[in-house]
Amino acid sequence: MITGGCGFIGSHLTEYFIKMNYSVIVIDNLRSGNFKIKAPNVKYYEIDYRSKKVDQVFKLEAPDYVIHLAAQIDVKSSNDDPLYDANMNIIGTINLLQLCKIHNVKRFVFASTSAVYGNQGQGPVNETAKLQPISFYGVSKLSSELYIQQFSHQFSLPYTIFRYSNVYGPRQRSDNEGGVIPIFVKNLNKGIHPIIFGDGSQTRDFIHVHDVAHANYLALQSEENTIMNISSNHSTSITDLYEIISKICDEPVEPIYEIQRSGDILFSQLDNIKAFEKLGWRPQKSLEEGIIEMSKYVKSIGG
Numbered sequence: 001m002i003t004g005g006c007g008f009i010g011s012h013l014t015e016y017f018i019k020m021n022y023s024v025i026v027i028d029n030l031r032s033g034n035f036k037i038k039a040p041n042v043k044y045y046e047i048d049y050r051s052k053k054v055d056q057v058f059k060l061e062a063p064d065y066v067i068h069l070a071a072q073i074d075v076k077s078s079n080d081d082p083l084y085d086a087n088m089n090i091i092g093t094i095n096l097l098q099l100c101k102i103h104n105v106k107r108f109v110f111a112s113t114s115a116v117y118g119n120q121g122q123g124p125v126n127e128t129a130k131l132q133p134i135s136f137y138g139v140s141k142l143s144s145e146l147y148i149q150q151f152s153h154q155f156s157l158p159y160t161i162f163r164y165s166n167v168y169g170p171r172q173r174s175d176n177e178g179g180v181i182p183i184f185v186k187n188l189n190k191g192i193h194p195i196i197f198g199d200g201s202q203t204r205d206f207i208h209v210h211d212v213a214h215a216n217y218l219a220l221q222s223e224e225n226t227i228m229n230i231s232s233n234h235s236t237s238i239t240d241l242y243e244i245i246s247k248i249c250d251e252p253v254e255p256i257y258e259i260q261r262s263g264d265i266l267f268s269q270l271d272n273i274k275a276f277e278k279l280g281w282r283p284q285k286s287l288e289e290g291i292i293e294m295s296k297y298v299k300s301i302g303g
């Protein structure tokens with residue numbers, strides 16, 4: 001079962017698991033996603049993952065594994081309305097955990113985020129770093145992590161928690177965590193000056209969505225309950241990102257610099273050694289390769 005399977009990451013996971021011969025059940029209320037993969041063995045339930053109807057789906061389908069991606073993902077919205085964010089991200093996750101416990105799910109895989117770390121300064125951050133989120137989104141994801149661990153502790157529910165860095169790739173919306181890539185690609189393809197907030201020295205760690213899908217696949221083969229970063233372990237400044245994307249544009253235009261946004265993390269780079277040690281996972285796609293693919297995708301949808 002994949003919650004949020006019609007979203008950016010969820011639709012890639014659905015495709016990946018179909019390719020690996022799994023039967024996939026998707027729960028999605030189409031709040032922000034709309035990518036239904038047309039494959040005979042995907043079953044879509046258009047419902048809210050917090051609703052009572054999810055119980056019926058568990059009874060009917062008896063999923064072996066639950067990959068929980070559906071969420072309120074917007075950092076700014078979380079700060080504007082922490083109650084809504086908590087209801088979606090914390091209460092909704094508890095609802096699923098209860099059902100996983102009742103229906104003896106073999107593993108619960110959770111999409112957490114680098115936002116749980118907050119500002120850590122430069123250099124790679126590993127899973128043992130002090131957790132100090134600077135947004136309610138980071139707080140609600142961290143709370144979910146604690147609930148998952150408590151369910152595992154009290155009811156032996158096996159789990160894998162992935163803390164993703166900035167995920168990018170085809171079908172990505174511009175308002176999610178790696179959104180700067182589709183925005184820059186779209187603007188530069190059209191000759192529109194991209195906006196850089198601050199001086200462009202802030203860094204991000206971009207990981208391709210196919211690498212994320214592969215990590216989820218490996219998680220289902222694993223026996224351990226653990227928390228792992230899924231990242232490239234490279235920090236790319238926004239200025240460098242602009243340079244990489246301009247190189248593949250026919251007529252690149254200069255960026256416009258605007259005042260730095262409050263609440264933006266300055267440096268982001270996640271250590272990914274644990275995912276290699278525990279799952280044998282390593283990122284396969286370079287940022288340059290991924291951006292060329294992204295540019296083709298954006299053009300193909302008329303962006």
Ligand SMILES: NC(=O)c1ccc[n+]([C@@H]2O[C@H](COP(=O)([O-])OP(=O)(O)OC[C@H]3O[C@@H](n4cnc5c(N)ncnc54)[C@H](O)[C@@H]3O)[C@@H](O)[C@H]2O)c1
Binds near residue numbers: 047167176
């Ligand atoms: N994109 C990133 O860079 C990134 C980084 C770190 C963590 N994550 C996490 O990965 C997960 C997926 O992110 P995404 O970028 O694919 O987001 P997305 O918005 O593209 O996908 C989320 C999906 O969940 C569905 N959904 C939302 N609320 C729902 C509800 N109440 N009931 C049922 N379905 C609902 C949406 O319709 C959408 O299809 C999220 O949990 C997010 O916090 C994403």
